[in-house]
Amino acid sequence: MKLIVGLGNPGIEYQFTPHNLGYLTIDRIANNLGLEIRNRQCRALTARAVIGGQPVILAKPETFMNLSGLSVRELVAEYQADVKSDLTVIYDELDLPLGTMRIRQRGSSAGHNGMESILGALATDEFLRIRLGIAPDRKIADSVKFVLTPFRKAQLKVVDEILDAAADAVEVILKEGPAAAMNRFNRKPEDSSGQ
DSSP states (O other), rough: EEEEEEEEOSGGGGSGGGHOOOOOHHHHHHHTOOOOOEEEETEEEEEEEEETTEEEEEEESSSGGGGGGHHHHHHHHHOOOOOHHHHHEEEEEEEEEOOOOOEEEOOTTTOOHHHHHHHHHHHHOSSSSEEEEEEOOSSSOOHHHTTTSSOOOOGGHHHHHHHHHHHHHHHHHHHHHHHHHHHHOOOOOOOOOOO
């Protein structure tokens, strides 16, 4: 069983914030499949799906971001998942510009508290992650306030596009493997200057 976990914070006040891009990606995948993420188990909202011929659990931990590892560890145990080959975690990345995506097979948390929790709970960094850029084109004074403030209207088109791309990346991972997804999606944003 493959586990696709999107990180975020529960609660309507966090729904459309940068920190919830993982949740929003899971919602986009479920919507594309005509599913609802409504089963409660392992401290998460979940749904079963088949993507690329593979049985999948889509999950949104309800532990709040900083305790995501508790839920992910329970999901891995419940489904006897091999962390290295079965787990994909989707989350926001302040070090990448809004609208960009990077897929990695291992690595540090880079200061992301949800990832730090998962790394600690699983005692390994060897699992697939899809990092979705949220960095604005201007300097931010308070990163905590920034990630918990809803997207501005002017950003919604880019957010919609990255959610589609992330959903597509999950499908490619499941159909063709992580290497194919990295080759296809780990590109620098198009140069808008035309040069």
